[in-house]
Amino acid sequence: MLPITSRTSCEVRPARMEEPVRIGQCNSIRDFRLMARRRLPGPIFHYIDGAADDEVTYRRNTEAYERCDLVPNVLAGVESIDMSTTVMGQKLKMPLFCSPTALQRLFHHDGERAVAKAAEKFGTMFGVSSLGTVSVEEIGSAISTPKLFQLYFHKDRGLTGSMIERCIAANFDVLALTVDTITGGNRERDLRTGFTSPPRLTLKSLLSFAVHPRWAVNYFTHEKFALPQLKDYVKEGSNVSVSVGDYFSTMLDQSMNWKDAESVRKKWGKQFCLKGIMSVADAKRALDIGATAIMVSNHGGRQLDGSRSPFDQLAEIIDAVGDRIDVICDGGISRGTHVLKALSLGAKACSGGRFYLYALAAAGQVGVERALENLHNEIERDMKLMGCRSINELSRENLRFR
Numbered sequence: 001m002l003p004i005t006s007r008t009s010c011e012v013r014p015a016r017m018e019e020p021v022r023i024g025q026c027n028s029i030r031d032f033r034l035m036a037r038r039r040l041p042g043p044i045f046h047y048i049d050g051a052a053d054d055e056v057t058y059r060r061n062t063e064a065y066e067r068c069d070l071v072p073n074v075l076a077g078v079e080s081i082d083m084s085t086t087v088m089g090q091k092l093k094m095p096l097f098c099s100p101t102a103l104q105r106l107f108h109h110d111g112e113r114a115v116a117k118a119a120e121k122f123g124t125m126f127g128v129s130s131l132g133t134v135s136v137e138e139i140g141s142a143i144s145t146p147k148l149f150q151l152y153f154h155k156d157r158g159l160t161g162s163m164i165e166r167c168i169a170a171n172f173d174v175l176a177l178t179v180d181t182i183t184g185g186n187r188e189r190d191l192r193t194g195f196t197s198p199p200r201l202t203l204k205s206l207l208s209f210a211v212h213p214r215w216a217v218n219y220f221t222h223e224k225f226a227l228p229q230l231k232d233y234v235k236e237g238s239n240v241s242v243s244v245g246d247y248f249s250t251m252l253d254q255s256m257n258w259k260d261a262e263s264v265r266k267k268w269g270k271q272f273c274l275k276g277i278m279s280v281a282d283a284k285r286a287l288d289i290g291a292t293a294i295m296v297s298n299h300g301g302r303q304l305d306g307s308r309s310p311f312d313q314l315a316e317i318i319d320a321v322g323d324r325i326d327v328i329c330d331g332g333i334s335r336g337t338h339v340l341k342a343l344s345l346g347a348k349a350c351s352g353g354r355f356y357l358y359a360l361a362a363a364g365q366v367g368v369e370r371a372l373e374n375l376h377n378e379i380e381r382d383m384k385l386m387g388c389r390s391i392n393e394l395s396r397e398n399l400r401f402r
C-alpha cells in the first residue's frame, strides 16, 4: 500500500520520493531528469528541458496520452513478445528511436558517440542533427544500426548540398528534413539564462560551471566543442557563441518551400522523411513530393506554442495517408504505454529527444542504455498486459478516449 501524506481522506498521494543518486536508481524519465538537473549547469539543463512561450504545447505533448485509456485483452498466450517494427525501410528491434538533437557534447562529453552506441545496443535508430557535435563520417563508421541524418535547409545552398553528399558517402539510411524551424521559437528559459552555443564565458556562466565541477572538468578537458557538419561553411555556432533561435532565424532559408523539399529528396535518393508535419494537407503534400515518411512533431513544443500535440493529431493524419507513407509519432513520450497508444492508432514507430537526453546528461552511454532498457522493458511488459504478442495486434479497438 502507498504511504499516505495528505490529511483528507479523499486525497491519496504517494509520499515524496527520494531523488535518485545513482543511474541504477533511475526507473523513469522523471528520475533521469532530476539527475540531469543536478549534473548540468543551469543554462544547459534549461536548454534541454525548456520549450517555447508558456510551454503549453510541451506539457500537452505528454498530457495528450493521459486522455486516452488502454483496454486490455487477456488469456492471449504472451510468453514471447515481438516488438520489432519496420519503418522507413529499416528493421528496428524496438518501436521507439532517438530523434536527432543538437549540441550533445554540451550535455555529456561523449555526446552523439554515447547515444549512437546505446541505440546500436538496443537495435534502434539514431538520428544525427545538422547541429551535431560528432561528424557524420565518425557515426557512419561507428555503428551498424540504422542511421538518420536530420537536415536543416540553410541559406547557403553549398552547405545544404555538402551535408547531403557527406551523408550519402557515410552510408546514412534516412534523411529527415526538418520543416518546423523556419524561424527560431521563443524559448524564454534560454533568453533568461543567456544560453548560447558554445557557452559564453561570463561571470554568471563561470559561477554555474563552478557549482557543477564534474561537468566543467569534463567539458574543458575533452576535445574542443565543434559542429563538424557545418565545418568549412559556418563559423557561427562553432566558434562564435550564438543562441540556437538566432541561428535558425539568421542561417536557415525562410524561403524554403515544397519544391525545395522535393529537390532535397531527389538529390538524396533514398528514404526521405519530413520532420515536423502536423496537418493532413501537408501530410498529403509530403506524399506528392515522394517522401517515404513523416514525423508528426511540434519539435518537442520548442517552436510554435499552442500547436496541437502529435498524439492528438495522429489519427486524422493516419486516416488520410497512413496506408501510403510511414507515420512516426514524435515527442512527449515518457512511458511504454505512450508508445503502445501511438502504435494502436496506426503509427509505425515513435521517437523522442528528452527521454534519452536527460539520461545522456546523467551518465553518458550507460545512462542512455538504461533509459532505452527501461522503455524496452516497459513496452514488453505493457504488451503482455495488453494481451498483444506483436505490435500488429495493437489496434484502435484497444483505445478509448475520455
Ligand SMILES: Cc1cc2nc3c(=O)[nH]c(=O)nc-3n(C[C@H](O)[C@H](O)[C@H](O)COP(=O)(O)O)c2cc1C
Pocket: 047, 048, 049, 061, 099, 100, 101, 102, 129, 130, 131, 150, 178, 275, 297, 298, 299, 300, 301, 330, 331, 332, 333, 351, 352, 353, 354, 355, 357
Ligand atoms: C535539446 C534538444 C535539441 C534538439 N535539436 C534538434 C535538432 O537539431 N534538429 C531537429 O530536427 N530537432 C531537434 N530537436 C527536436 C527533437 O528532434 C524532437 O522532435 C523532440 O525532442 C521531441 O520531443 P521530446 O523531447 O518531448 O521527445 C531537439 C530537441 C531537444 C530537446
